[in-house]
Amino acid sequence: MKTSLRLISCILVILPLLTGCWDRQELNELGIMLGLGVDKDGDQIKVSAQVVVPSEISSKSGGGIGTPVTQYHATAASLLEAIQKLTETSPRRIFMSHIRILVFGEEFAREEGIYDVIEALMREPTARPDYYVMVARKTKAADVLNLLTPLENIPAEKLYNSLDVSAKTWSPTTTVTGDELMDTMISPGIQPVITGIEIIGNHKKSGEKSNIESIVVPAHLNTTGLAVFHKDKLIGWLTENESKGFNYVRGNVKTTVGHVDCPNTQGSVTMKTLRTSTDRKVKFIQGEPVVHLKVKNVSSIGSVECKFEIGSMSAIHELEKLSEERLVELMKNSVNSVRRKFHVDIFGFGQEIYRSNPKFFNKVKDNWDQQFEDLDVKYEANSQIRRVGTLDNSFQNELKE
Structure with missing residues (x-):
């Protein structure tokens, strides 16, 4: 008798929990x-x-x-x-x-x-x-x-x-x-x-x-x-180049392909980005924020469409310098263009300042877009070319007349 009562009690306790598929939806x-x-x-x-x-x-x-x-x-x-x-x-x-x-x-x-x-x-x-x-x-x-x-x-x-x-x-x-x-x-x-x-x-x-x-x-x-x-x-x-600059500033770029003009000759060298990252820091100088952007880029040579010898370390360093200049140019032009045309901070500089100094940002947050136009931004790029593909120098100089 006691066993039956225990069984009935268990059923009464569990039963309300067994609601079934009350909200089922047939495909x-x-x-x-x-x-x-x-x-x-x-x-x-x-x-x-x-x-x-x-x-x-x-x-x-x-x-x-x-x-x-x-x-x-x-x-x-x-x-x-x-x-x-x-x-x-x-x-x-x-x-x-x-x-x-x-x-x-x-x-x-x-x-x-x-x-x-x-x-x-x-x-x-x-x-x-x-x-x-x-x-x-x-x-x-x-x-x-x-x-x-x-x-x-x-x-x-x-x-x-x-x-x-x-x-x-x-x-x-x-x-x-x-x-x-x-x-x-x-x-x-x-x-x-x-x-x-x-x-x-x-x-x-x-x-x-x-x-x-x-x-x-x-x-x-x-x-x-x-x-x-x-x-x-x-x-x-944003234009295509402005969009590129925006994504480099935000650190959204994973891999891509771009080019730089060949040194001292016509044509270009195409480089494939293997990986990239953006470091964003805020420093306060005399009470004013300064945003420091540093892009680290690792790439390889995709194609050489000019008579430029890439078989030496000096040539590789020259291309790395050109790549760094190109990255800085993309970021700077994107930021300046957005300031001039739209007057809004799409880059999240305000967020970085808030994380660094909440008290300062709370004072300027109501008119931050106006503050953004005068914000001091420093740009830096570090580009490394790790590979030159399956060829060293281009064989363009060996083409028959």
Whole structure:
């Protein structure tokens, strides 16, 4: 009898804990959204959702009949209202946990600001904040997500993978996730920067399947420069060289390829960056902050497109010096250009000053962007060439007449 009572007591205690799958969601009832676009539509928000078509990407069905994704649109006063409103056209409820890319239209980013959208997504428990954020340059986010791409059959995956690879191998681009963007927007002493994306080619063909049925596609997506923000509104764009300088200042460059002019002759020497790092320090001189930037760069010779002999240590040292001058020039021009055109600190110098001397920064934080224009910045670069490739000197001098 006692054993039975113990068993019943245990069951009564455990039973409330066994809630089962009360919040289960069947896959065949969900529309998996991989790409989210946000555009301005009058005084409202237009949402574009790139949703996977399961039958077209299933290995069993073979695919190839239709497109691998479809796009739904809805307009409402707020982001989540518009996403919920997508069910007016979508036969499935939109599932947000697998968003890979968030694209803002340029008009929306300039006029409306992006904070409310980022805040809504950060607050939404079903949306993970590890998606990449981009700005559609000279076009709408809906058009970017509407473009079919070769190699990667899902456009949102293409955008994510292209930006991820480019940020690791090409210095003008960088990645920004949703949580990183939110952190930048609410942190003092720094303004947001987001990589841009544009459509190159025939816009009218971009959404057709014929866009991927030829070797040379009529339209393709191309990352282009960095978008500069003041608070949460787009105010302008950096050029390619300015973007390179920005990423060197921020320490975002991992590997890349660049060139320097050949000494005393026409042509150039291309160098492949193997690894690079940026050391940022703040010193106070007579009560005023001075930012010291030092870039350490290790590279190898990629190609020699001139009659320059590189088979000696003196020649290598000369190239290292030219590389150092080029790195300093990129950083200095980027900082000075941003000061002149945008008057905002996108480099995070204010953050470095806050970490070094919080009391000083708290006195100037309310007008830090004005202080940034007069900030003393010192630049230094240390470049080392470790390899010259599989050749020593170029054989250009041995070419037959």
